[in-house]
Amino acid sequence: xxxxxxxxxxxxxxxxxxxxxxxxxxxxxxxxxxxxxxxxxxxxxxxxxxxxxxxxxxxxxxxxxxxxxxxxxxxxxxxxxxxxxxxxxxxxxxxxxxxxxxxxxxxxxxxxxxxxxxxxxxxxxxxxxxxxxxxxxxxxxxxxxxxxxxxxxxxxxxxxxxxxxxxxxxxxxxxxxxxxxxxxxxxxxxxxxxxxxxxxxxxxxxxxxxxxxxxxxxxxxxxxxxxxxxx
Numbered sequence: 611x612x613x614x615x616x617x618x619x620x621x622x623x624x625x626x627x628x629x630x631x632x633x634x635x636x637x638x639x640x641x642x643x644x645x646x647x648x649x650x651x652x653x654x655x656x657x658x659x660x661x662x663x664x665x666x667x668x669x670x671x672x673x674x675x676x677x678x679x680x681x682x683x684x685x686x687x688x689x690x691x692x693x694x695x696x697x698x699x700x701x702x703x704x705x706x707x708x709x710x711x712x713x714x715x716x717x718x719x720x721x722x723x724x725x726x727x728x729x730x731x732x733x734x735x736x737x738x739x740x741x742x743x744x745x746x747x748x749x750x751x752x753x754x755x756x757x758x759x760x761x762x763x764x765x766x767x768x769x770x771x772x773x774x775x776x777x778x779x780x781x782x783x784x785x786x787x788x789x790x791x792x793x794x795x796x797x798x799x800x801x802x803x804x805x806x807x808x809x810x811x812x813x814x815x816x817x818x819x820x821x822x823x824x825x826x827x828x829x830x831x832x833x834x835x836x837x838x839x840x841x
Contacts, residue, residue: 612651618683619657625683626676632662633731633785634804634820635691635813644808649786652685653758661757662687664733666695667704668756675708675760689731691813696737706754710761711772715740715752722751724835725773727794728783729755732822736783739827748835751777755794779834785822800830 611627618625629645636644652660659682663669669688676684696714698704706712715737716722724743726736733754740750753772755761761769773780773794780799782791788803795801802821809816817823 612655615652615658615683615685616655619655622657622681623683624680627683627685628688629685630688630690632687632689633691634808634816634822635689635731635785636808638810638812640810641808645786646804646807647787647789649687649784650789652687653790657682659684659757659759660687661685661707661760662730663707663756664696664728664730664754665693665704667698668707668733668754671704671707672756687730691731693731694734694737696734701737701752707756708760709764709768710757710759711753711755711769713751713772714754717744717749717751720749722749722777723779724748724831725751725753725777725780726783726827726831727753727755727780727791730784732783732785735822735824735827738824739831742824742828743831746832748832750831755782758790779831779836781827781831781834783822783827785817785820798834800834802827802830 615627634644661672663672672686701714726740728736736752740752743750778798780795782795783802785804787805788801791801804820
């Protein structure tokens with residue numbers, strides 16, 4: 611697909627590419643079918659808008675964005691495994707996807723000490739971790755980052771409002787290579803990623819063994835925040 615996607619981007623054609631198997635959650639299909647490096651490869655193509663929505667609400671908005679984008683191709687990166695649909699009465703509206711990245715949740719009445727960022731099927735993972743960390747009185751901002759390209763198109767003021775420089779403790783979570791995420795977590799941040807090929811096992815087992823669990827996200831987050839990870 612890469613030559614066709616590249617030419618569509620080069621010619622500024624309105625084409626929507628839909629990919630449906632986005633992570634290690636493929637499990638038994640094994641490493642040949644697990645797209646470890648493919649998100650980074652897609653993001654490297656100029657003029658291509660890559661969107662990896664995190665739940666059904668974001669997917670609906672992503673499809674509208676794809677239809678409305680007429681001067682370039684859009685790649686929708688979806689997941690095969692079940693993911694939770696977030697209650698938008700508790701979290702920010704999914705329309706925030708239009709800006710590429712947005713504050714999904716802020717702790718009420720206090721300044722965040724830590725930022726958790728995720729895209730796609732890992733969004734539910736940081737939501738679960740955020741809830742656990744709140745029980746330990748750690749104020750956490752949750753960021754949904756479905757599209758780097760849309761986020762980079764926003765004003766500097768907006769990007770700063772989502773990822774303020776003063777909050778250096780940042781953890782990004784994505785089931786793919788870490789390449790590129792450093793621009794968002796900075797020198798003092800961390801990334802839970804997959805920088806090797808996958809494995810053949812039940813999807814839940816592979817995700818657990820590769821560190822995509824609420825417990826591991828919490829441990830890495832607490833370490834960033836300078837807290838005792840044994841709590």
